[in-house]
Amino acid sequence: MSIELRSLRQFIAVAEELHFGRAATRLHMTQPPLTMAIRKLEAELGATLFERSSRSVQLTPAGAALLQPAQRLLAEAQALAPLVQAAAQGQRGRVRLGFVSTVGYGDLPRWLRAFREQHPDIELSLREATLDVQLREFASGDLDAGFIIHAPGALPAGFEALTVAREPLVLAMSAEEALAGRARLSAKEVLALALVIFPREIAPSLFDAVLAFYRDHGATPRIVQEAIQMQTIVNLVSADIGVAWVPEGLMELQRSGVVYKRVRDAAPVCETSLIWRPDAAPAVQRFVAHAKAQLKQHRQVSKVSRGAR
Known part of the structure; x- marks a missing residue:
């Protein structure tokens, strides 16, 4: 019946x-x-x-x-x-979002808060994950979009992308390091220092860019320790295990015993991008549109601020 x-x-x-x-x-x-x-x-x-x-x-x-x-x-x-x-129409649904830890020191928290306020019927699920993990979860269908860090232009194939930040790498070093008192360093001064770095598999293009920087200056990096999370890398630096190349935005992470130094001579540059599949669901496309709008607003504010100065 x-x-x-x-x-x-x-x-x-x-x-x-x-x-x-x-x-x-x-x-x-x-x-x-x-x-x-x-x-x-x-x-x-x-x-x-x-x-x-x-x-x-x-x-x-x-x-x-x-x-x-x-x-x-x-x-x-x-x-x-x-x-x-x-x-x-993308007003309802779910967005499973991956992100690398460095994004949390930029605009991401504000973007997420605004998105949740504007789209209360879209479930936003967050997962901290490095590029290699994100790519596996994209392949298995467990991830819809992700913020990744990479060398300029080195994006994974098969994705749409929005570059949200481009910044130089700076050198994190122990406050006890002899060079810590210098305002700005040259490449020649830092190439021989012991290096703490992330494993290549979690950000291959950025790892290769750091090594290329050493190679272009006729040196080979002396890698003494690897660590996955940038916070862990900075903690190792504070223990005077070595220096580390980190995104400029990470200077917001104030760790006792650590100083950040800009390096002359074309320091490596990194980009942060939002990536998603071309056939992403409407709710995901809605999040992408939100990110584009937030990025445009940020650039307008920055332009006005520079003009005021």
Whole structure:
């Protein structure tokens, strides 16, 4: 047995009006077909829904039991079209977002807060993950978009991308290091220092860019330790294990015993980009549009600020 929504709508009208004539008017139909429809529904259910007399119509216990579930089902059915339309327009859905740790020191927290305020019906799920992990999760369908760090122009194939930041790498070093008191360093002064760096597999293009910087200056880096998270790398620097190349934005991470130094002679540059698949769902495209708008606003504010100076 299957009950059509039309039958439930007719039953609800009669149950709420307790009058076949008024219910028929409400449904934009005549009374005889409505009476026949209710009798057919009663036959399908095997129960009498209304007690009828010449003066009144009343719900039977069976009819009373059906009323609330029928109203709920009809309300849910009526909500389906707006729900589907909202999903198709990117107003509703889910965005599973990966991000590298360095992004947290920039504009990402503000962007996420604004997105959640503007799109409360989109579930935003966050996962901190390096590039290699993000690519695996894209391949398995467990990730929709991700913020990654890379050398300029070195983006993974098969993705759309939005570059959100471009910045030089600076040198993090222990405050106890002999060069720590210098305002700015040259490449020649730092090439021989012991180096703490991330493993190549988590950011191949950036790792290669750092090594190319050494090679271009006729040196080979003396790598003494690897670590995945930038915060861990900075902590190792504070222990005077070595120096580390980190994005300029990470200078916001103030760690006792660590100083950050800009290096002359074309220090390596890194980019932060948002990547997503070309066939991403509308909710993901909505997040991308939000990121573009936030980036445009940030650039306008920066331009005004520079003009004021």
